[in-house]
Amino acid sequence: MRLSRRHFLTAAAGLAASRLWAGSTLTGPGFRLDTLSDGHLVVPPDFLLGDMADAAGYLARHGLPQDRLSPPCNVTLLRDGVRTVLFDVGAGPDFMPTAGKLSEALALLQLAPDEVTHVVFSHGHPDHLWGMLDDFDEPVFPNAEHLFGAVDHAYWTDPATPGTIGEARQTFAVGAARRLQAMAGRLALFQDGQEVLPGVVALMTPGHTPGHMAFLLDGVLIAGDAIGNAHIGFERPLHRVPSDQEPGQGAETRARLLDRAAADRLTLVGFHLPEGGIGQVERAAEGFRFVPA
Template sequence: MTLTRRRFTTLAAAGIVGSFAPLRAGMAQTSLGGFTLTSLSDGELRLPLSMALEYVPQDMRAEVTQQYGFGETVTPPCNVTLLQTDSHNILFDVGAGPEFMSSAGFLLDALDAAGLTPDDITDVVFTHAHPDHIWGLVDDFDDLLFTNASYMIGQAEWDYWSDPDTVNTIDSGRTTFAVGAARRLARIADQVTFFQDGQEILPGVAARATFGHTPGHMAFEVRQGNDAIMILGDCIGNHHLAFDHPDWKSASDQDTDMGVATRVALLDQLAYEQMQILGFHLPNTGIGRVEKAGSAYRFVQDS
Protein backbone atom coordinates (compact mmCIF):
# COMPACT_ATOMS: atom_id res chain seq x y z
CA MET A 1 0.00 0.00 0.00
CA THR A 2 1.39 3.42 -0.97
CA LEU A 3 0.99 6.26 1.52
CA THR A 4 0.05 9.03 -0.88
CA ARG A 5 0.21 12.69 0.05
CA ARG A 6 -3.57 12.81 -0.24
CA ARG A 7 -3.98 9.89 2.16
CA PHE A 8 -1.46 11.31 4.65
CA THR A 9 -3.06 14.75 4.69
CA THR A 10 -6.58 13.39 5.06
CA LEU A 11 -5.90 10.86 7.79
CA ALA A 12 -3.79 13.29 9.74
CA ALA A 13 -6.51 15.93 9.51
CA ALA A 14 -9.26 13.51 10.46
CA GLY A 15 -7.58 12.30 13.63
CA ILE A 16 -10.51 10.02 14.41
CA VAL A 17 -9.62 6.75 16.11
CA GLY A 18 -12.08 4.50 17.92
CA SER A 19 -10.83 3.80 21.44
CA PHE A 20 -12.48 0.42 21.74
CA ALA A 21 -11.09 -1.21 18.58
CA PRO A 22 -8.52 1.09 16.98
CA LEU A 23 -7.28 0.30 13.49
CA ARG A 24 -5.70 3.02 11.42
CA ALA A 25 -6.53 6.71 11.73
CA GLY A 26 -10.15 7.31 10.80
CA MET A 27 -11.19 3.68 11.32
CA ALA A 28 -12.77 1.63 14.10
CA GLN A 29 -14.53 -1.72 14.28
CA THR A 30 -17.25 -3.33 16.29
CA SER A 31 -18.52 -6.91 16.08
CA LEU A 32 -22.05 -8.23 16.14
CA GLY A 33 -22.29 -12.00 16.30
CA GLY A 34 -20.54 -13.20 13.15
CA PHE A 35 -20.70 -9.72 11.58
CA THR A 36 -17.95 -7.10 11.59
CA LEU A 37 -18.78 -3.42 11.13
CA THR A 38 -16.02 -0.98 10.27
CA SER A 39 -16.34 2.78 10.28
CA LEU A 40 -14.32 4.15 7.35
CA SER A 41 -13.41 7.83 7.12
CA ASP A 42 -14.34 9.63 3.90
CA GLY A 43 -12.86 12.82 5.33
CA GLU A 44 -14.98 15.67 6.65
CA LEU A 45 -17.35 18.38 5.52
CA ARG A 46 -16.63 22.07 5.98
CA LEU A 47 -19.87 23.95 6.50
CA PRO A 48 -20.50 27.61 7.35
CA LEU A 49 -21.35 28.34 10.97
CA SER A 50 -24.49 30.12 9.79
CA MET A 51 -25.88 26.78 8.64
CA ALA A 52 -25.46 25.21 12.08
CA LEU A 53 -27.03 28.24 13.79
CA GLU A 54 -29.87 28.89 11.35
CA TYR A 55 -32.61 27.61 13.67
CA VAL A 56 -30.92 28.44 16.98
CA PRO A 57 -32.85 31.21 18.77
CA GLN A 58 -31.14 34.52 18.13
CA ASP A 59 -30.56 35.24 21.81
CA MET A 60 -28.82 31.87 22.30
CA ARG A 61 -26.43 31.90 19.35
CA ALA A 62 -23.45 33.40 21.17
CA GLU A 63 -23.91 30.96 24.06
CA VAL A 64 -24.22 27.95 21.71
CA THR A 65 -21.18 29.05 19.70
CA GLN A 66 -19.08 29.25 22.86
CA GLN A 67 -20.50 26.08 24.42
CA TYR A 68 -19.61 23.88 21.45
CA GLY A 69 -16.43 25.68 20.45
CA PHE A 70 -17.74 26.54 16.99
CA GLY A 71 -15.40 28.47 14.72
CA GLU A 72 -16.21 30.06 11.40
CA THR A 73 -16.82 26.62 9.97
CA VAL A 74 -18.28 23.38 11.30
CA THR A 75 -16.40 20.22 10.29
CA PRO A 76 -18.49 17.08 10.78
CA PRO A 77 -16.69 13.82 9.97
CA CYS A 78 -17.99 11.48 7.27
CA ASN A 79 -18.13 7.87 8.50
CA VAL A 80 -18.99 5.27 5.87
CA THR A 81 -20.10 1.90 7.26
CA LEU A 82 -18.62 -1.35 5.96
CA LEU A 83 -20.50 -4.48 7.06
CA GLN A 84 -18.70 -7.77 6.51
CA THR A 85 -20.35 -11.17 6.80
CA ASP A 86 -19.16 -14.60 5.70
CA SER A 87 -20.12 -13.86 2.10
CA HIS A 88 -20.70 -10.10 1.77
CA ASN A 89 -18.76 -6.85 1.91
CA ILE A 90 -21.55 -4.27 2.20
CA LEU A 91 -21.07 -0.52 2.00
CA PHE A 92 -23.72 1.77 3.42
CA ASP A 93 -23.25 4.85 1.22
CA VAL A 94 -20.19 5.58 -0.89
CA GLY A 95 -18.92 8.95 0.28
CA ALA A 96 -18.56 12.22 -1.58
CA GLY A 97 -16.23 11.31 -4.41
CA PRO A 98 -13.89 13.88 -5.98
CA GLU A 99 -16.42 16.55 -7.03
CA PHE A 100 -18.13 17.72 -3.85
CA MET A 101 -15.58 19.07 -1.33
CA SER A 102 -11.81 18.86 -1.23
CA SER A 103 -12.01 17.86 2.44
CA ALA A 104 -14.04 14.72 1.63
CA GLY A 105 -13.98 11.93 -0.92
CA PHE A 106 -11.35 9.60 0.51
CA LEU A 107 -13.31 6.36 0.79
CA LEU A 108 -11.06 4.51 -1.65
CA ASP A 109 -8.06 5.33 0.53
CA ALA A 110 -9.93 4.00 3.57
CA LEU A 111 -10.91 0.82 1.75
CA ASP A 112 -7.31 0.33 0.69
CA ALA A 113 -6.18 0.72 4.30
CA ALA A 114 -8.75 -1.93 5.24
CA GLY A 115 -7.31 -4.31 2.64
CA LEU A 116 -10.15 -4.02 0.14
CA THR A 117 -10.66 -2.68 -3.38
CA PRO A 118 -13.90 -1.46 -4.96
CA ASP A 119 -14.12 -4.83 -6.75
CA ASP A 120 -14.41 -6.57 -3.36
CA ILE A 121 -17.66 -4.77 -2.51
CA THR A 122 -20.65 -7.07 -3.03
CA ASP A 123 -23.46 -4.69 -2.09
CA VAL A 124 -23.99 -0.93 -1.87
CA VAL A 125 -26.93 0.27 0.22
CA PHE A 126 -27.90 3.95 0.28
CA THR A 127 -29.32 5.78 3.26
CA HIS A 128 -30.13 8.73 0.99
CA ALA A 129 -28.87 10.57 -2.06
CA HIS A 130 -27.19 13.69 -0.73
CA PRO A 131 -23.77 14.42 -2.29
CA ASP A 132 -21.60 13.22 0.61
CA HIS A 133 -23.39 9.86 0.52
CA ILE A 134 -23.75 9.09 -3.19
CA TRP A 135 -21.39 11.18 -5.31
CA GLY A 136 -18.63 8.66 -4.67
CA LEU A 137 -20.50 6.16 -6.83
CA VAL A 138 -18.46 7.08 -9.92
CA ASP A 139 -14.85 7.97 -10.67
CA ASP A 140 -13.36 10.99 -12.43
CA PHE A 141 -14.46 9.54 -15.78
CA ASP A 142 -18.07 8.97 -14.61
CA ASP A 143 -17.55 5.20 -14.60
CA LEU A 144 -19.04 3.11 -11.81
CA LEU A 145 -16.47 2.28 -9.14
CA PHE A 146 -18.13 -0.73 -7.53
CA THR A 147 -18.51 -2.86 -10.62
CA ASN A 148 -19.26 -6.16 -8.85
CA ALA A 149 -21.82 -4.76 -6.41
CA SER A 150 -25.57 -4.92 -6.28
CA TYR A 151 -27.26 -1.61 -5.46
CA MET A 152 -30.17 -0.97 -3.10
CA ILE A 153 -32.10 2.17 -2.18
CA GLY A 154 -35.47 2.96 -0.63
CA GLN A 155 -38.25 3.32 -3.17
CA ALA A 156 -39.34 6.75 -1.90
CA GLU A 157 -35.79 8.09 -2.05
CA TRP A 158 -35.29 6.83 -5.59
CA ASP A 159 -38.63 8.25 -6.73
CA TYR A 160 -37.82 11.69 -5.35
CA TRP A 161 -34.35 12.13 -6.82
CA SER A 162 -35.25 10.45 -10.13
CA ASP A 163 -38.23 12.75 -10.67
CA PRO A 164 -37.28 15.27 -13.39
CA ASP A 165 -39.28 17.94 -11.56
CA THR A 166 -37.23 17.70 -8.36
CA VAL A 167 -34.59 20.06 -9.74
CA ASN A 168 -37.35 22.68 -10.13
CA THR A 169 -39.04 22.16 -6.75
CA ILE A 170 -36.07 21.70 -4.44
CA ASP A 171 -34.78 24.86 -2.73
CA SER A 172 -32.23 26.74 -4.80
CA GLY A 173 -29.34 25.94 -2.45
CA ARG A 174 -29.77 22.25 -3.22
CA THR A 175 -30.22 22.39 -7.00
CA THR A 176 -26.79 20.84 -7.54
CA PHE A 177 -27.78 18.06 -5.14
CA ALA A 178 -30.71 17.17 -7.39
CA VAL A 179 -28.66 17.31 -10.59
CA GLY A 180 -25.85 15.24 -9.11
CA ALA A 181 -28.16 12.61 -7.59
CA ALA A 182 -30.15 12.15 -10.80
CA ARG A 183 -26.98 11.75 -12.83
CA ARG A 184 -25.54 9.09 -10.56
CA LEU A 185 -28.75 7.17 -10.00
CA ALA A 186 -29.21 6.98 -13.76
CA ARG A 187 -25.94 5.03 -13.90
CA ILE A 188 -27.43 2.19 -11.82
CA ALA A 189 -31.02 2.34 -13.09
CA ASP A 190 -30.84 -1.09 -14.70
CA GLN A 191 -29.27 -2.84 -11.71
CA VAL A 192 -30.83 -1.32 -8.59
CA THR A 193 -33.24 -2.98 -6.14
CA PHE A 194 -35.80 -1.00 -4.16
CA PHE A 195 -37.04 -1.62 -0.64
CA GLN A 196 -39.64 -0.35 1.81
CA ASP A 197 -39.71 0.45 5.52
CA GLY A 198 -39.30 -2.65 7.69
CA GLN A 199 -38.05 -4.86 4.87
CA GLU A 200 -35.10 -7.20 5.48
CA ILE A 201 -32.89 -6.18 2.59
CA LEU A 202 -30.06 -8.61 3.40
CA PRO A 203 -29.81 -11.34 6.04
CA GLY A 204 -29.80 -9.58 9.40
CA VAL A 205 -30.29 -6.09 7.91
CA ALA A 206 -33.68 -4.34 8.10
CA ALA A 207 -34.60 -0.94 6.66
CA ARG A 208 -36.01 1.70 8.98
CA ALA A 209 -37.85 4.74 7.59
CA THR A 210 -36.31 7.90 9.04
CA PHE A 211 -37.78 10.50 6.72
CA GLY A 212 -37.18 14.23 7.05
CA HIS A 213 -33.52 14.73 6.26
CA THR A 214 -34.59 13.71 2.77
CA PRO A 215 -38.04 12.51 1.63
CA GLY A 216 -37.01 8.85 1.69
CA HIS A 217 -34.10 8.68 4.14
CA MET A 218 -33.49 5.21 5.61
CA ALA A 219 -31.56 3.96 8.61
CA PHE A 220 -30.70 0.28 8.99
CA GLU A 221 -30.97 -2.05 11.95
CA VAL A 222 -28.32 -4.76 11.81
CA ARG A 223 -29.24 -7.58 14.17
CA GLN A 224 -27.67 -10.83 15.32
CA GLY A 225 -29.76 -12.53 17.99
CA ASN A 226 -30.39 -10.08 20.84
CA ASP A 227 -27.66 -7.68 19.73
CA ALA A 228 -28.20 -4.88 17.24
CA ILE A 229 -26.64 -1.72 15.87
CA MET A 230 -28.43 1.09 14.05
CA ILE A 231 -26.68 2.59 11.02
CA LEU A 232 -28.10 6.10 11.19
CA GLY A 233 -27.07 7.90 8.06
CA ASP A 234 -28.03 11.54 8.67
CA CYS A 235 -31.28 11.22 10.64
CA ILE A 236 -29.23 12.23 13.71
CA GLY A 237 -26.75 14.58 12.18
CA ASN A 238 -24.42 15.81 14.93
CA HIS A 239 -23.41 15.24 18.53
CA HIS A 240 -24.27 18.63 19.99
CA LEU A 241 -27.49 20.36 18.92
CA ALA A 242 -29.21 17.16 17.80
CA PHE A 243 -28.68 15.60 21.23
CA ASP A 244 -28.99 18.65 23.49
CA HIS A 245 -31.89 20.19 21.58
CA PRO A 246 -33.48 17.47 19.43
CA ASP A 247 -36.63 19.55 19.05
CA TRP A 248 -34.74 22.36 17.31
CA LYS A 249 -34.97 22.29 13.54
CA SER A 250 -31.86 21.54 11.50
CA ALA A 251 -30.96 23.41 8.33
CA SER A 252 -29.54 20.19 6.90
CA ASP A 253 -33.01 18.57 6.85
CA GLN A 254 -35.12 19.10 3.76
CA ASP A 255 -38.35 18.73 5.78
CA THR A 256 -37.38 20.33 9.07
CA ASP A 257 -40.58 19.48 10.94
CA MET A 258 -40.45 15.84 9.94
CA GLY A 259 -36.76 15.78 10.75
CA VAL A 260 -37.51 16.87 14.32
CA ALA A 261 -40.25 14.26 14.76
CA THR A 262 -37.98 11.50 13.44
CA ARG A 263 -35.01 12.58 15.57
CA VAL A 264 -36.97 12.86 18.83
CA ALA A 265 -38.65 9.47 18.41
CA LEU A 266 -35.43 7.73 17.40
CA LEU A 267 -33.32 9.19 20.20
CA ASP A 268 -35.94 8.11 22.70
CA GLN A 269 -35.94 4.56 21.33
CA LEU A 270 -32.16 4.31 21.16
CA ALA A 271 -31.71 5.59 24.70
CA TYR A 272 -34.34 3.20 26.04
CA GLU A 273 -33.03 0.13 24.20
CA GLN A 274 -29.33 1.03 24.56
CA MET A 275 -28.81 -0.06 21.00
CA GLN A 276 -25.38 0.64 19.58
CA ILE A 277 -25.29 3.22 16.78
CA LEU A 278 -23.01 4.24 13.94
CA GLY A 279 -23.67 7.79 12.77
CA PHE A 280 -22.35 9.19 9.51
CA HIS A 281 -21.55 12.60 11.01
CA LEU A 282 -20.99 11.66 14.66
CA PRO A 283 -17.48 12.14 16.12
CA ASN A 284 -14.77 9.62 16.92
CA THR A 285 -15.75 7.28 14.06
CA GLY A 286 -19.45 7.59 14.97
CA ILE A 287 -19.78 4.38 17.01
CA GLY A 288 -21.43 4.65 20.41
CA ARG A 289 -24.76 4.80 22.22
CA VAL A 290 -27.42 7.31 23.16
CA GLU A 291 -28.04 8.13 26.82
CA LYS A 292 -30.83 10.20 28.33
CA ALA A 293 -29.58 13.38 30.03
CA GLY A 294 -32.53 15.06 31.76
CA SER A 295 -34.80 16.37 29.03
CA ALA A 296 -32.01 15.95 26.45
CA TYR A 297 -29.62 13.20 25.34
CA ARG A 298 -25.92 12.64 24.96
CA PHE A 299 -23.75 10.64 22.60
CA VAL A 300 -21.45 8.25 24.45
CA GLN A 301 -18.63 6.56 22.59
CA ASP A 302 -18.30 2.88 23.48
CA SER A 303 -15.12 1.97 25.32
Protein backbone atom coordinates (compact mmCIF):
# COMPACT_ATOMS: atom_id res chain seq x y z
CA MET A 1 0.00 0.00 0.00
CA ARG A 2 1.48 3.34 -1.05
CA LEU A 3 0.85 6.62 0.73
CA SER A 4 1.52 10.01 -0.80
CA ARG A 5 0.87 13.61 0.16
CA ARG A 6 -0.78 16.02 -2.19
CA HIS A 7 -1.94 19.58 -1.83
CA PHE A 8 -4.41 21.39 -3.96
CA LEU A 9 -5.67 24.91 -4.20
CA THR A 10 -9.34 25.80 -4.31
CA ALA A 11 -11.30 28.97 -3.91
CA ALA A 12 -13.28 29.11 -0.68
CA ALA A 13 -16.66 30.67 -1.34
CA GLY A 14 -17.39 33.68 0.84
CA LEU A 15 -13.74 34.25 1.72
CA ALA A 16 -11.73 37.16 0.42
CA ALA A 17 -8.88 35.01 -0.88
CA SER A 18 -8.07 31.44 -1.80
CA ARG A 19 -6.43 29.15 0.71
CA LEU A 20 -4.53 25.91 0.44
CA TRP A 21 -6.64 22.83 1.12
CA ALA A 22 -4.61 19.74 1.97
CA GLY A 23 -5.65 16.20 1.16
CA SER A 24 -3.98 12.80 1.04
CA THR A 25 -4.01 9.85 -1.34
CA LEU A 26 -3.70 6.18 -0.51
CA THR A 27 -3.48 3.41 -3.10
CA GLY A 28 -4.09 -0.26 -2.43
CA PRO A 29 -4.73 -3.40 -4.44
CA GLY A 30 -7.45 -2.39 -6.89
CA PHE A 31 -8.44 0.89 -5.27
CA ARG A 32 -7.50 4.51 -4.76
CA LEU A 33 -8.61 6.48 -1.72
CA ASP A 34 -8.47 10.28 -1.56
CA THR A 35 -9.46 12.65 1.20
CA LEU A 36 -11.18 15.82 -0.01
CA SER A 37 -11.48 18.94 2.09
CA ASP A 38 -14.96 20.15 2.91
CA GLY A 39 -13.37 23.11 4.71
CA HIS A 40 -13.19 23.30 8.48
CA LEU A 41 -15.28 23.87 11.56
CA VAL A 42 -14.89 26.60 14.17
CA VAL A 43 -15.59 25.39 17.72
CA PRO A 44 -14.71 26.53 21.26
CA PRO A 45 -11.91 24.48 22.86
CA ASP A 46 -14.18 23.11 25.58
CA PHE A 47 -16.28 21.39 22.89
CA LEU A 48 -13.33 19.03 22.38
CA LEU A 49 -11.57 19.22 25.74
CA GLY A 50 -14.51 19.36 28.12
CA ASP A 51 -13.66 20.05 31.74
CA MET A 52 -9.95 19.22 31.45
CA ALA A 53 -8.24 20.85 34.42
CA ASP A 54 -5.10 21.81 32.49
CA ALA A 55 -6.85 22.83 29.26
CA ALA A 56 -5.00 26.14 28.84
CA GLY A 57 -1.60 24.50 29.31
CA TYR A 58 -2.57 21.62 27.05
CA LEU A 59 -3.55 23.99 24.23
CA ALA A 60 -0.33 25.96 24.68
CA ARG A 61 1.82 22.83 24.52
CA HIS A 62 0.26 21.91 21.19
CA GLY A 63 0.45 25.43 19.77
CA LEU A 64 -3.33 25.73 19.62
CA PRO A 65 -5.26 28.98 20.20
CA GLN A 66 -7.03 29.46 23.51
CA ASP A 67 -10.26 30.91 22.10
CA ARG A 68 -11.28 28.60 19.24
CA LEU A 69 -10.26 25.50 17.33
CA SER A 70 -10.58 24.86 13.60
CA PRO A 71 -10.71 21.10 12.97
CA PRO A 72 -10.51 20.14 9.30
CA CYS A 73 -13.24 18.19 7.56
CA ASN A 74 -11.95 15.34 5.38
CA VAL A 75 -14.48 13.59 3.14
CA THR A 76 -13.23 10.21 1.89
CA LEU A 77 -13.46 9.32 -1.80
CA LEU A 78 -12.94 5.68 -2.82
CA ARG A 79 -12.54 4.57 -6.44
CA ASP A 80 -12.00 0.99 -7.57
CA GLY A 81 -12.48 1.27 -11.33
CA VAL A 82 -16.16 0.39 -11.07
CA ARG A 83 -17.49 2.42 -8.15
CA THR A 84 -16.99 6.02 -7.12
CA VAL A 85 -17.85 6.14 -3.42
CA LEU A 86 -18.09 9.01 -0.96
CA PHE A 87 -17.99 8.36 2.77
CA ASP A 88 -20.12 11.26 4.08
CA VAL A 89 -20.96 14.34 2.04
CA GLY A 90 -19.85 17.32 4.12
CA ALA A 91 -21.88 20.14 5.59
CA GLY A 92 -23.47 21.77 2.57
CA PRO A 93 -24.21 25.50 2.66
CA ASP A 94 -26.39 25.68 5.77
CA PHE A 95 -24.14 24.74 8.67
CA MET A 96 -20.97 26.87 8.89
CA PRO A 97 -19.55 29.32 6.35
CA THR A 98 -16.11 27.73 6.73
CA ALA A 99 -17.42 24.30 5.64
CA GLY A 100 -19.46 22.99 2.72
CA LYS A 101 -16.64 23.06 0.13
CA LEU A 102 -16.88 19.49 -1.15
CA SER A 103 -18.19 20.47 -4.59
CA GLU A 104 -15.07 22.56 -5.15
CA ALA A 105 -12.80 19.68 -4.15
CA LEU A 106 -14.61 17.31 -6.51
CA ALA A 107 -14.30 19.82 -9.33
CA LEU A 108 -10.53 19.89 -8.84
CA LEU A 109 -10.52 16.15 -9.54
CA GLN A 110 -12.82 16.74 -12.53
CA LEU A 111 -15.53 14.64 -10.90
CA ALA A 112 -19.15 15.62 -11.40
CA PRO A 113 -21.72 14.80 -8.68
CA ASP A 114 -23.62 12.54 -11.07
CA GLU A 115 -20.52 10.33 -11.39
CA VAL A 116 -20.71 9.30 -7.73
CA THR A 117 -22.19 5.79 -7.56
CA HIS A 118 -22.49 5.34 -3.77
CA VAL A 119 -22.65 7.52 -0.68
CA VAL A 120 -21.98 5.79 2.65
CA PHE A 121 -22.67 7.66 5.88
CA SER A 122 -20.85 7.29 9.18
CA HIS A 123 -23.52 9.17 11.16
CA GLY A 124 -26.08 11.96 11.05
CA HIS A 125 -24.26 15.07 12.31
CA PRO A 126 -24.49 18.20 10.11
CA ASP A 127 -20.90 18.25 8.87
CA HIS A 128 -21.34 14.70 7.55
CA LEU A 129 -24.95 14.72 6.34
CA TRP A 130 -26.22 18.17 5.42
CA GLY A 131 -24.45 18.17 2.05
CA MET A 132 -26.89 15.46 0.95
CA LEU A 133 -29.49 17.86 -0.53
CA ASP A 134 -29.32 20.99 -2.66
CA ASP A 135 -31.31 24.20 -2.17
CA PHE A 136 -34.41 22.54 -3.68
CA ASP A 137 -34.18 19.47 -1.44
CA GLU A 138 -33.04 17.37 -4.39
CA PRO A 139 -30.15 14.91 -4.00
CA VAL A 140 -26.77 16.46 -4.71
CA PHE A 141 -25.61 13.03 -5.94
CA PRO A 142 -28.60 11.99 -8.05
CA ASN A 143 -27.23 8.70 -9.40
CA ALA A 144 -25.76 7.42 -6.15
CA GLU A 145 -27.10 4.71 -3.90
CA HIS A 146 -27.23 6.19 -0.40
CA LEU A 147 -26.34 3.84 2.49
CA PHE A 148 -26.97 4.64 6.16
CA GLY A 149 -26.49 2.68 9.38
CA ALA A 150 -29.82 1.36 10.65
CA VAL A 151 -29.25 2.26 14.32
CA ASP A 152 -28.27 5.86 13.64
CA HIS A 153 -31.07 6.22 11.08
CA ALA A 154 -33.63 5.09 13.66
CA TYR A 155 -32.25 7.62 16.14
CA TRP A 156 -32.33 10.64 13.82
CA THR A 157 -35.78 9.85 12.42
CA ASP A 158 -37.33 9.22 15.86
CA PRO A 159 -39.80 12.07 16.58
CA ALA A 160 -38.64 12.02 20.22
CA THR A 161 -34.99 12.82 19.40
CA PRO A 162 -35.29 16.64 19.13
CA GLY A 163 -36.78 16.72 22.63
CA THR A 164 -34.11 14.52 24.21
CA ILE A 165 -30.90 15.49 22.42
CA GLY A 166 -30.37 18.74 24.36
CA GLU A 167 -30.90 22.33 23.32
CA ALA A 168 -27.44 22.79 21.78
CA ARG A 169 -28.05 19.94 19.33
CA GLN A 170 -31.72 20.42 18.54
CA THR A 171 -30.94 21.91 15.13
CA PHE A 172 -28.79 18.83 14.42
CA ALA A 173 -31.80 16.60 15.04
CA VAL A 174 -34.27 18.68 13.05
CA GLY A 175 -31.87 19.04 10.14
CA ALA A 176 -31.06 15.34 10.04
CA ALA A 177 -34.71 14.29 10.20
CA ARG A 178 -35.67 16.61 7.35
CA ARG A 179 -32.91 15.35 5.08
CA LEU A 180 -33.41 11.69 5.87
CA GLN A 181 -37.15 12.00 5.33
CA ALA A 182 -36.55 13.71 1.98
CA MET A 183 -34.36 10.75 0.99
CA ALA A 184 -36.67 8.08 2.40
CA GLY A 185 -37.19 6.30 -0.91
CA ARG A 186 -33.49 6.41 -1.81
CA LEU A 187 -31.84 5.16 1.39
CA ALA A 188 -30.66 1.61 2.02
CA LEU A 189 -29.92 0.70 5.64
CA PHE A 190 -27.08 -1.51 6.86
CA GLN A 191 -26.11 -3.23 10.09
CA ASP A 192 -22.94 -3.76 12.11
CA GLY A 193 -20.65 -6.28 10.43
CA GLN A 194 -22.38 -6.01 7.07
CA GLU A 195 -20.35 -5.77 3.87
CA VAL A 196 -21.88 -2.54 2.60
CA LEU A 197 -19.88 -2.68 -0.63
CA PRO A 198 -17.51 -5.38 -1.88
CA GLY A 199 -14.57 -5.38 0.52
CA VAL A 200 -16.01 -2.63 2.76
CA VAL A 201 -17.31 -3.83 6.14
CA ALA A 202 -19.32 -1.68 8.56
CA LEU A 203 -18.12 -1.51 12.17
CA MET A 204 -20.41 -0.22 14.91
CA THR A 205 -18.54 2.46 16.86
CA PRO A 206 -21.13 4.12 19.14
CA GLY A 207 -20.71 7.07 21.45
CA HIS A 208 -20.20 10.01 19.15
CA THR A 209 -23.75 9.23 18.08
CA PRO A 210 -25.80 6.20 19.13
CA GLY A 211 -25.24 4.37 15.85
CA HIS A 212 -21.97 5.80 14.56
CA MET A 213 -20.29 3.52 12.00
CA ALA A 214 -16.67 3.13 10.94
CA PHE A 215 -15.55 1.05 7.95
CA LEU A 216 -12.81 -1.47 7.31
CA LEU A 217 -11.23 -1.87 3.89
CA ASP A 218 -8.13 -4.00 3.26
CA GLY A 219 -6.05 -2.74 6.18
CA VAL A 220 -7.67 0.70 6.24
CA LEU A 221 -9.92 2.01 9.02
CA ILE A 222 -12.23 4.83 7.90
CA ALA A 223 -13.08 6.07 11.38
CA GLY A 224 -15.42 9.01 10.81
CA ASP A 225 -15.73 10.86 14.13
CA ALA A 226 -15.09 7.86 16.37
CA ILE A 227 -11.57 9.32 16.70
CA GLY A 228 -12.38 12.99 16.53
CA ASN A 229 -9.09 14.87 16.88
CA ALA A 230 -5.36 14.26 16.80
CA HIS A 231 -4.55 15.71 20.23
CA ILE A 232 -6.71 14.78 23.19
CA GLY A 233 -8.26 11.82 21.35
CA PHE A 234 -4.89 10.09 20.99
CA GLU A 235 -3.02 11.20 24.09
CA ARG A 236 -5.94 10.68 26.46
CA PRO A 237 -8.42 8.45 24.63
CA LEU A 238 -10.46 7.75 27.76
CA HIS A 239 -11.01 11.44 28.46
CA ARG A 240 -14.71 12.22 28.06
CA VAL A 241 -15.31 14.92 25.46
CA PRO A 242 -18.55 16.89 24.97
CA SER A 243 -18.39 16.48 21.20
CA ASP A 244 -19.51 12.88 21.79
CA GLN A 245 -23.21 12.58 22.51
CA GLU A 246 -22.46 9.74 24.95
CA PRO A 247 -19.00 10.74 26.25
CA GLY A 248 -18.39 7.62 28.31
CA GLN A 249 -19.27 5.25 25.50
CA GLY A 250 -17.37 7.41 23.02
CA ALA A 251 -14.22 7.18 25.14
CA GLU A 252 -14.46 3.38 25.37
CA THR A 253 -14.97 3.12 21.61
CA ARG A 254 -12.06 5.46 20.89
CA ALA A 255 -9.62 3.56 23.13
CA ARG A 256 -10.66 0.24 21.61
CA LEU A 257 -10.25 1.49 18.03
CA LEU A 258 -6.85 3.04 18.69
CA ASP A 259 -5.63 -0.14 20.33
CA ARG A 260 -6.81 -2.17 17.34
CA ALA A 261 -5.34 0.26 14.80
CA ALA A 262 -1.95 0.18 16.52
CA ALA A 263 -1.91 -3.59 17.06
CA ASP A 264 -3.04 -4.44 13.52
CA ARG A 265 -1.06 -1.60 11.89
CA LEU A 266 -4.17 -0.28 10.21
CA THR A 267 -3.99 2.87 8.13
CA LEU A 268 -6.33 5.35 9.81
CA VAL A 269 -8.55 7.81 7.93
CA GLY A 270 -10.16 10.39 10.20
CA PHE A 271 -12.73 13.03 9.29
CA HIS A 272 -11.24 15.69 11.59
CA LEU A 273 -7.59 14.62 11.64
CA PRO A 274 -4.90 16.98 10.31
CA GLU A 275 -2.83 16.99 7.11
CA GLY A 276 -5.44 15.22 5.02
CA GLY A 277 -6.51 12.82 7.76
CA ILE A 278 -4.61 9.70 6.61
CA GLY A 279 -1.88 8.20 8.77
CA GLN A 280 -0.77 5.58 11.25
CA VAL A 281 -1.47 5.07 14.94
CA GLU A 282 1.55 4.52 17.18
CA ARG A 283 1.69 3.76 20.87
CA ALA A 284 3.23 6.47 23.03
CA ALA A 285 4.42 6.65 26.63
CA GLU A 286 0.87 7.63 27.53
CA GLY A 287 -1.85 6.78 25.06
CA PHE A 288 -1.14 6.99 21.35
CA ARG A 289 -0.01 9.41 18.68
CA PHE A 290 -1.15 10.08 15.12
CA VAL A 291 1.52 10.02 12.42
CA PRO A 292 0.17 11.68 9.25
CA ALA A 293 1.06 10.10 5.92
